[in-house]
Amino acid sequence: MTCMRKVIDEIYGKETKEGVGAAVRRSIGGGKYSEFDPFLLLDDFTVSPPAGFPDHPHRGFETVTYMLSGRFRHQDFLGNSGVIGTGDIQWMTAGRGVVHCEMPDGENGGRGLQLWVNLSRNQKLCDSEYQDISHKDLPIAEKDGVQVRIIAGESMNVKSKIITKTPTVYLDFTLKPGSKFEQATFKGWSTFAYILDGIISFGGDGEEKDVSRHNTAIFSDGDSVRFINKGSETARFVFISGKPIGEPVCRRGPFVMTTQEEIEQALSDFKNGVNGFENAREWKSKV
Known part of the structure; x- marks a missing residue:
């Protein structure tokens, strides 16, 4: 027999500021739903130059960026770069470490959704990778x-x-x-x-x-x-x-691990440029 789901709660995404001047409506990731296993965050973001999300690190989860309008430029410390436009998807596995920036491309800015998906403990230190999918595909x-x-x-x-x-x-x-x-x-x-x-x-x-x-x-x-x-x-x-x-979920800013000790290790690795953050101290984006 089919068991139909029903709405048991409703969250209003109140607009706040994130990054540098970006307008964000956050539902998952704030308030009573600081997490909704396996999801860590859902942001409805709007950015116009010069606002955006300048150089910042990640470890331990995946970010999924879905552009609703406009264009968004990405660049990271591993040499990856690109632009996603309206309807395009970037599914990024941060894994053991990524430092990147996400900024509007062009003068008109854009709107999109960013979803954070947690990784299991045995996947958190996997190699970083991307799946960039055009809206046509x-x-x-x-x-x-x-x-x-x-x-x-x-x-x-x-x-x-x-x-x-x-x-x-x-x-x-x-x-x-x-x-x-x-x-x-x-x-x-x-x-x-x-x-x-x-x-x-x-x-x-x-x-x-x-x-x-x-x-x-x-x-x-x-x-x-x-x-x-x-x-x-x-x-x-x-x-x-x-x-x-x-x-267990233990998070501090852009790092999401399973214990406080793992968070401290992530902070140390980022500071010292090791274990996945080898280029972190010297790299600056050109976006």
Whole structure:
């Protein structure tokens, strides 16, 4: 028997400042949801030059940047660089160490989402790597007024090409007025949705909940989520689900490990330029 998920909590993403002058709406990663295993953070960010996220380190998790509009330039201390534009994805595994910058490309800035996905303890010190995916290569499926862009995982029997170290589903849904859909989920996985535009009604069987723009819906456990656009305008949201790791989380700024001792080691490695941070002290970005 199908066990439908329902909305058990709602978070409003209040705008704050992060980096250097960037406007950020944070849901996961703040307040009562400082983490939602395996997710550490979801930011809806808006940047205009000269604002952005200048040189900073990471260790122990993955960052997923999804551009909603505009262009974002990336550069790191390993010699990697590039630009992602509207609809593009960068799935970065920080692993044992990355120092990088993320800044708007061009005069108009941009808007995007950044998701932090935790890594299990035995993966935290893996080699750093990237998956840069153009919007042209992200599969899209459509049915009865519902369109879904499959960033990670599967929907409407269409699968993403992105490989996730921590099992993750990341979908971008657009619903025309009156359209509805039921998305299958893995039972036991942490699942939420962030509304980009319009209002979406989640649930069913008399337990529907309307969730509006800039709000995040936290779901109960179950093996599906039903949703409908009851409004008169097109609505859009991202749907994110992941398999919990079930390990302690110890974090300090851009480092996420499992113990305080590991955090201290990360700070020491970064300061001394060793164990994955060999170029950290000398490198400065040119963006």
